[in-house]
Amino acid sequence: MEVENLQIRLASRPVGLPRESDFEVIGRPIEDPGPDEVLVRNVYLSLDPAMRGWMDDRKSYLPPIALGDVMRGLTVGEVLVSNHSDFSAGDRVQGVLGWQTHAIATGAELTLLPPEVPLRVSLGPLGMTGLTAYFGLLEIGKPKTGETVLVSGAAGAVGSVVGQIAKIEGCRVVGIAGGPEKCRWLKEDLGFDEAIDYKNTEDLGASIKAACHQGIDVYFDNVGGPTLDTALRYINMAARVVICGAISQYNATEPVPGPANYLALLVQRARMEGFIVFDYRERYGEALAYLGTALREGDLHYREDVVSGLRNAPAALLRLFDGSNTGKLLVQLGPEP
């Protein structure tokens, strides 16, 4: 039985792709929760591309992770001990509790999870992943029935949900992903109208033009770089370009050129807009109801890619950047409750 809190801390700021030596694995005693605090055993840790940005010493929507601090990360787990009136031992909770097996949290840091939803799903389609897709697509992208929605990183956790919501909304959906298996999954299992294998096309622009034969009305971008720049060439009048992430750029060690085709925004009276899911906190309920219905009705499929053991988290994180994962990447830190 585990009697310590295993933690992974940020040991040094990565240059380019993170290395194992940028992380430090430490065992710490499990502390007792103070007044109004809760002791949580983390069961799953979500690995997300945005984590790479948090490791840099750069102003962003969240402060950088300080050197020596536990790596930031969203987890789900169970309450072991509660001194807070809103939580009881055995409750399932979610919070940004970090890369560690145990955490002390205040009530404000925790969200109670419905016991009927599998813990992993609360990190995936019915969690931040699904919420990011929902608000990014519907609030920023604002797709209308019959419009063409192009998604990059389409086989990723967020991208795959974006495409499926767009289908529910009656759009023609085209995904960009790497490799024939991912593309097969998008078309055959998720119902995308077209999938572009960017690793096996000689001319991404021609592929986009062919797949989006009526042009792009909404482009949901998870990757940045040349994919964004190329997609801009094919946007329609009044198109919406949703900036969700830029995974192709996060490990760059040299300046990445910006989207030279941004003047398409002028010619097409279009907009490019970013968002952060946290801003929609007050509307999570509405989104979870939508996503829950889609899940129950078989309109929302997902894949999980579960790695076992906190010590494997650093290596697993890298799989987000080499394209070798499909769907939601999770680390299992301990047994399901």
Added chain:
Amino acid sequence: MEVENLQIRLASRPVGLPRESDFEVIGRPIEDPGPDEVLVRNVYLSLDPAMRGWMDDRKSYLPPIALGDVMRGLTVGEVLVSNHSDFSAGDRVQGVLGWQTHAIATGAELTLLPPEVPLRVSLGPLGMTGLTAYFGLLEIGKPKTGETVLVSGAAGAVGSVVGQIAKIEGCRVVGIAGGPEKCRWLKEDLGFDEAIDYKNTEDLGASIKAACHQGIDVYFDNVGGPTLDTALRYINMAARVVICGAISQYNATEPVPGPANYLALLVQRARMEGFIVFDYRERYGEALAYLGTALREGDLHYREDVVSGLRNAPAALLRLFDGSNTGKLLVQLGPEP
């Protein structure tokens, strides 16, 4: 007395800055208007940065000017002969009648101008220039009282109106312009809060940061290139970046890097959006009422830079790109009526 229609046609597509040899000056007989047509004598021709784009063989919001065609351009003039029931000889009209002293136009191509407004003003603050500033700033930029508005190309025809509308709307206004005289004009005559002389700063970013000490809420961009990229570093949460033009890039002969800092849109949940003034045609009346009031009340100042003679138009056009003009650039083609 001029008995011919002097025209300037596009002789060849420019590479980089246009040269005199890209234009051809031709005399043609003045034709008689057909049924429902109108013969107009053009008095002023507006010179605009966008013309450079029209000379390229590239898809845009208007088709390219065909080789051998009269150069496209907005003019104001007087009706000489009318076979159309809505127009009479002596009426003052505006239309995209091109770089020529006389034109045959249909009724749909002409807008009747109010006789009490000086013709030149109908091409400036009470014309497309003012309308572009009005809709770009208010509809896309949506400035709120107390916000900071940064304008590039601020001493230009559009930029100078943008800044003054922003002042009317109660904003803190910062302009970027080239040279101390333009900056003096912005601050002393137009009431800008700050003016940044980009030609005399060693660090544009530091200058923007200092002048916009509470960050940028609206950035109205007329220039593109490194100025846009730098400004993106200082945008506030939910900022609006209005793409009106990119004069620094229009004559580029090599690919211009895009705005590498576009991810500020994500971090700041901000948007970058383009527009074309023609889309607001149905609301020109509202805008002209606003601009007319501002003009009468002394809240809207403007400069005109009038070049005499159609033959001087090509050389004058180049002055838009070397920074040597201030305010609205016009070519006078004939005597005021």
